[in-house]
Amino acid sequence: MEREIGIDQLVAAMKAVDEAGRLFEESLAVYEARGLKRTGDDFTVAGGSVQTLQGAEEMALGARRFLTELAVLAxxxxxxxxxxxxxxxxxxxxxxxGVAGGGSRMARPLLDPTVKGLRLLLDVGLFAPAFKAEVEQVLGAEEATYPAPSARRVPRAVAARTP
Known part of the structure; x- marks a missing residue:
């Protein structure tokens, strides 16, 4: 059976994902050192402290889990x-x-380690164009987009029934 993905390609991807994960963890540590908390009233605010921490953690954990998947495949x-x-x-x-989901939550501008980690992922030849487009979208976003402000609005029908 011929291999669809070569060992060299897997090793290169593993190295890039490992370094990106380390950089994402570095960003998470910076946010935590700044005193951002995982609890607060801004959990519904895109780019707020709760969402930024959640996004940074999603990116770091996503990279670590994905590295494991690549290691098993290799x-x-x-x-x-x-x-x-x-x-x-x-x-x-x-x-x-974790890249698209986490990146959509995070305050802008993104921290330098996050940007470096994302750029590393763009250089991996293994990834499909759709994933690279998600990375580019996170890099190009001028502001956090999740949760969307419209998601917080109470529909008029529900508001009318509320005493």
Missing amino acids: GLTTAGLEERTAGREQVARAGFA
């Missing part, structure tokens, strides 16, 4: 167990959700 491939890698190649190419 191990199985190296051991010649390609039959056990079914579907994992597509998962690897798709990247990880």
Whole structure:
């Protein structure tokens, strides 16, 4: 069976994801050192302290979990167990959700380590164009977009029933 993803490509991706994860963790530590809290009244505010911390954590944890997925794929491939890698190649190419979800929550401007980590991910040849587009969208966003302000509004029908 011919390999869809080569070992060299996996190793390069693993190194980039590992470094990006370290940079995302560095950003999370900076936010925490600034005194941002995970509780507060601004949990519904895109770019607020709660959402920024959540987003930074999503990116850091997403990178770490994804690194594990890449390591399993590399191990199985190296051991010649390609039959056990079914579907994992597509998962690897798709990247990880923590980037888009986490990045949409975070205050702007993004911290320098976050930007560096995201740029590292853009250089990985393994990733599908859709994942790279998500990374570029996070880098290009001028402000946090989640949660959307319209999501906080109470529909008129519900408001009319409230005593």
